[in-house]
Amino acid sequence: MEHSLVQHSIIILVIMTSLGVIFGLVLAYANKKLAIEVNPLIHVVEDVLPKGQCGACGFAGCMAYAEAVVTNPDVPPNLCIPGKAAVAKLVGQLTGKAAAEVEPRIAQVRCAGSRAKAVKANEYQGVQDCVAANLLFGGPKSCKYGCLGLGTCVKACPFGAMTMSEDGLPVIDPDKCTGCGKCETLCPKSVITMMPIGAHVRVNCNSHDKGAVAKKACSSACIGCTLCMKECPHGAIKMDKNLAVVDAKVCMEKCTNPVCLAKCPTKAIKQAVLGVVPGSEDTVA
Template identity: 65%
Template sequence: MNTAIMIVVVLTVIGCIFGLILAYVNKKFAMEVNPLVEKVEDVLPKGQCGGCGFAGCRAYAEAVVEDEKVPPNLCVPGKAAVAEQVAKLTGKSAPAIEPRVAHIRCAGDCTKAVRKYEYKGIKDCVAANLLQGGPKACQYGCLGFGTCVKNCPFGAMAMGSKGLPIIDVDRCTGCGTCVKVCPKQVIGFRLIGSKVMVNCNSKDKGGAVRKNCSVGCLGCGLCMKNCPYDNIKVEDHLARVLDHHVCVEKCSESACLAKCPTGAIKAIVNGTDLQEQSKKEAAANV
């Protein structure tokens, strides 16, 4: 009995000693936290998306407070409102940021794109891409397994019934998480207010595109030739709009839409992406 009591006493004493040592070390080597960091972190949206280029909101808060070279407008999800608050807290100036949203540069859903084999593996785009680039004949097209949807920190994406992601522009912050996780680099950005978008990502020549997808860009250049403002350019057999401000501010005809033989160029209607599925379907699938 006495032995048991002694063991308990000894262990208690040892525990107290170690506790005192740890308390001393903690106090001795403690780093003072700038209270301004806490205030800046509180105004950030906490999406931990990394769109600012730092490893989460805390890391950005520390950087923008402690490094005078780090601007206060790097929080893309927070947009202008957060940039203004961070600027006010840190005493820095916040240049205006044009709001952007993600855009799926592919219209080749399961009814329009050809498949080269039947995929039975893990329902993940990264995994599917490891097997001969995925089941889609077009090596540049959306694989449709929803890796972007699963990784969106703001719940702004859903899979449509035809195998393409749909973006809810009211929720999308333009943080870029979906862009980073897409193995095909199908997802890009567009400015809010964009009038037309090229819904294709293929760099193949026209013949190969037509063989693989009925709505792919053929690189024919008709859109470029008929644009009255020289605002479309074909590079690597793929058309792209050079400056969306020109479309919004000057163009009223959108001749490129009428001339595109496959409909690869689509109009942006009421601020929503025209991807054959409606935003209502996206909400139903969330």
């Protein structure tokens, strides 16, 4: 009986091994027959991209963009924001496409509501993440438009261009920021936006509350008084639901003396000094 069991086991082992070999040969044949040849130019283009995998181009990573720009004639060569004009030109040369000029830009934090200036509505002790904190009554600040200061943008920056200051606000390193916009898409308060390199002034506020409410929540808030808008001789400042908004292009093209700065009663509008905590521009200007 034992001899019979051994024979039975050997037969099963032989059958399974044979089946494995057969399936392996079938898969190897199918892989060879069905293999899709990858255009080698795709890898060449990918090699010149910054590899930040930031998604600023609108595709899921550098490889996806490289494949699209090589194989799709409608995909332009200048979509890699971090690569700026140099990469756009090179991709254009490799793919035979004309590369339009890429406007250099940098992230800006539209909030000067530091721990000393912004009033707290409650104490948050949950997960140290801005998105999570925002789900709980909009976060711990009385101003529901301001930076939550938990550093989600800093952790997500693929280029290490952001740090958290002791005041609880992100600081952008102008030497490292590529303007990819990843921090902008992650911020649950839409505090971070992109501005052109060379902008003269910026508004360090994101609040759309009326003046008295905004000022009560934060001493550096824009109160929608319209003084800056009235003072600007070039029409570069408009009001958007109680918040001053600067048209950076008009300001850069026409303004040589930003008189709006002296008129702001809360100093919410400041010179666009890079690499400093929002609201502290006067100390380094």
